[in-house]
Amino acid sequence: MLDLLHQTYAPFVVTMLASLFTADRPAVAVADAHAEISAALIQLRAAGYGDDSVLPLPVGNARDLCRQWVNAGWLIRQVLDDQGEMYRLSAHGVGALEVAGRVGGSRARVSESRVRTLIEAVGRLSNDADPDVAALVARLRMEIEERERELRRLESGGDIEPVEDERLVEEAENVLHLARELPADFARVAESIKAMQRDVVADLRQDVRPTGEVLREYLERGQQIMETTPEGRAFAGALRLIGDPEQIDDLSSRLRTVMRHRFTGQLSEAQRRDFTDIARRIERGVKEVLAAQRQASHVITTQVRNHDPMRDREVDELLRDVMTGFQRWMPSSRRGEPIEPLRHLPTAAIEHLRRSLTDPQPPQPPAPLAQWAEEAIPDTDTRAWGGPNYAALEDFLAQLGDGSGDIAAAFGAAPEEIRRPVDLLGLLELAHRAGMTETEDVVIVDTVRPDLTRRRFALGGVVRTTTEGIEDE
Incomplete structure (x- = not known):
């Protein structure tokens, strides 16, 4: 993420990634991404960008730039069954866009809402770390009495105290600040699951331990993949809170209620759009992590079922022989030198193969056909229907x-x-x-x-x- 933000072409890269990937379009087809980046490069160069006096532009076409971004870890190129090859932002790319968004957007201020959120978080942490039954009972009684007084006041005809618009704007900015970290967190969880999947498959191919032990361990890790990484365990805890569809529906309803208030007119267009998309981002992030979990479980299970140590060892030896042959051939090769293609793979020289199996019993003729009785022959001529x-x-x-x-x-x-x-x-x-x-x-x-x-x-x-x-x- 720091490499992306500190490089020379960071303004161009961040702008292109932010325009390509939005909340409504988390994945972009490879051909569409190349076409949009090429069009942007043509427009920027026609406007004079790329010279010494203005912002520099990277050298190369859109395909080369996307390949560099994939190698740098800012983009992920993956193949989807129903959509083909797609580009997705990596966790580092999402984090860089979030940092750029915070710098370019409204600055987080020390407000009552932020301080109250901090105090409540510290209180929950203290209760969870060292629960005190007596203090908890006293606090609950105090809260109950306070809420009962407020309830009696409202039932007796009291009015609801209005909240100033400035305070509501501060609370809305605090909500946006908290929600801004969610996409990067979800992306990190999904990538940690994929990284664990690659490590499991690599360890399985090495075949260092007995097969039975490997099968038991990796099948368990495939079934409980969310419990094997710190990010996965943290997400599993969050999933218990936000994984319920009723929770997401209730959150969407509350967000729509907030957006109908007049104070939202003081928010920028980008802030209102981000505020409306909070529930959708959470739901999309949960689906992305669960999809990564299902894919990792499927890959690990398939590898365990089809694992053949002898075949993997032969493939590794063959690849090493090929690389050794390339290293011997490259120093003596010439440019444009014709190469005789390999028409077929070499076969083992076997002197004799067994052609027959010894059977102590001689072959028996088939059973004779049963004779038809005259009364079994049908009277009707079936040829009449021919x-x-x-x-x-x-x-x-x-x-x-x-x-x-x-x-x-x-x-x-x-x-x-x-x-x-x-x-x-x-x-x-x-x-x-x-x-x-x-x-x-x-x-x-x-x-x-x-x-x-x-x-x-x-x-x-x-x-x-x-x-x-x-x-x-």
Whole structure:
């Protein structure tokens, strides 16, 4: 974070990151980020920025700048299943923007609200560190009596004492000051979880301890990942307070009530926007940390299930051999020298492989097929439900003699065995092969299915011109 704020191009970097990542857009697609940064660079250079007399601009295009920011730890590049490659601000980047926002915004003042918040925090810390039952009981009784007096005064017709707008503005600035640290805290928790995930996977790949011990330890760490880091434990405590949806809804309702008051007119536009987005920032931060927790648990569990020490050791040895080969080859290589590509990986030289297995029992032939009894053969001819009976159709057409003829009339004179719907299609096919002429008339043909049900079809008239083609068939 200090590297970002102290570098020469800090004004440009902070401005670009603040314009890219907002409360409504915590992640930006890689292509969109490059396009927006390129447009900003073009506008700034056209306006004269980058010269010696004005603010300097970094050298390089948007892609190079984003790569530098990722390497410096200000941006995080990750791949989302439903959105593709995205840029997100790291915890250091969020902290730098918060510092820049505090410097550029209203200065935090020593007010009654800030002092009261400090006193209450110290009181809670004292009670939690060294609880005194007698003091706690006395304080609770005092609070109860004070609230009962206030309740009786209001019930008897007393008025609510108005609060000055200046004091309300001070309290609103104190709330903004407290909420300004939340995004960086959430980002640090998520990054600490991801760092712990990488450490767990690296330790698992080293395979220093027995497999059973590694499995037990890492499965437990995967299930209780929030309890393994100080940030995770702190977030788990905060989650018990803000993780309830009813708490977030109640907070949003209270914020809307505050924004309807007239004193908010004394706040700047940025302050009003930040005040409205407090609940949304908290909810988004909780979701981000929980998503990082689920991903870390999934990665660790997958690594434990698929962990193969022998395969990992072979891969490591192969990579070391490759790097050693590169180190030997680079000093003697020349620029533009052709390189013969590796078509396939080398295979082990094995003299003989076993081709058969010894079986004390000789192979047995398959069991004979069962003989069908005559009464088991169905009486109905299942071929009647098959395709066209071309042979019977050709014999029937041959009986009609040569010359032309109406296909519909010929089909109506045929026996019922070859007057099925499929036989009508077969007859049209035979007529097409032999030569036929279509007419403009529409004819109706009755067909008989094998179960003696009748179907009626309408088709264009077809006249058979010759039977030579049929006889050749």
